[in-house]
């Protein structure tokens with residue numbers, strides 16, 4: 064029986080970054096792809112976030128998926144297995160952003176979404192008639208998506224329930240890789256199929272791994288009605304539009320939504336305009352967050368520092384705002400111009416890219432471009448200040464006392480992050 068080894072690659076540096084996160088959810092690409100492998104193949108999944116690669120593992124075919132900061136590491140893995148005479152295929156975000164680069168390290172590459180072509184490739188591999196490059200001419204149908212293979216999940220996080228309902232986003236923010244990865248905009252799976260997969264998880268807590276669960280509000284509301292009877296708890300990412308629609312929030316809350324990750328990005332309207340995200344209106348942020356809270360849903364704010372209109376005051380002002388709004392959690396990142404995005408092209412044209420060492424494109428430890436209104440050191444120091452202050456006991460008290468929504472789990476979570484940041488500060492770690 065031929066053996067397929069699928070690897071979710073993650074470099075040692077990125078693993079170190081992720082270990083600082085209290086919650087670290089299962090990546091689902093490989094378990095979904097494995098579900099499309101025909102009978103007659105043995106499939107193994109190595110998820111480097113959870114286990115080390117066995118470099119001597121027997122394999123007829125090795126498939127690797129990875130994000131940009133793990134690119135060099137993934138190429139190292141590919142080189143090792145190819146030196147053993149094993150065919151290596153690569154796909155995923157970085158391969159789609161830079162296919163020519165990735166093609167130098169793999170026997171076969173998949174650009175963009177693999178559905179349909181993946182099955183075709185496996186058939187031709189068995190007869191030795193496969194091609195070097197696979198790319199769908201149009202967006203694959205998201206109907207009859209086989210349920211992901213749960214026995215290939217590895218991470219011991221707080222949930223094993225991870226799935227997707229939609230793919231892509233109808234917006235085109237300049238810094239976002241989603242618009243490059245899925246140029247065909249937003250597509251949805253049939254609601255009955257999503258609900259069946261949702262129900263198939265034994266655990267209570269589910270993550271919708273969607274880019275924007277609020278991409279189509281009417282679809283989302285129907286989906287929420289379909290999953291409500293299963294009485295599970297769920298969370299997902301959503302654009303600000305969700306906070307303008309009480310019916311959406313009501314349906315979300317009734318179906319078990321406990322937290323929404325809200326892509327606020329910046330509290331500077333000029334910064335948002337500069338990256339084509341004008342639909343975020345800073346003047347309504349407080350009202351939107353209050354409305355989400357009023358439905359019993361916690362808010363995790365997605366914030367990015369380093370936009371062209373950001374001055375050194377942005378760090379203090381942002382945390383002041385997050386405290387005033389009483390957000391339960393936040394993901395703070397350093398702006399990173401990923402290859403293939405309009406932001407990358409702009410920075411390149413302006414001669415502002417400092418490196419093409421992809422391992423530095425990690426959004427947390429390194430600044431890879433010349434900021435406009437501050438130095439690289441100011442951006443790094445400000446970023447660290449913002450994280451430390453956000454997870455200080457004083458800030459946690461301020462934020463969580465403003466709104467007691469979901470306090471029973473967000474308080475311990477905040478305290479765990481607070482502990483980690485203090486440990487890192489003591490050890491001198493830059494993150």
Ligand code: SF4
Nearest residue numbers: 232234235236239241
């Ligand atoms: S709304 Fe979010 S997912 Fe959509 S393009 Fe903008 S940043 Fe990307």
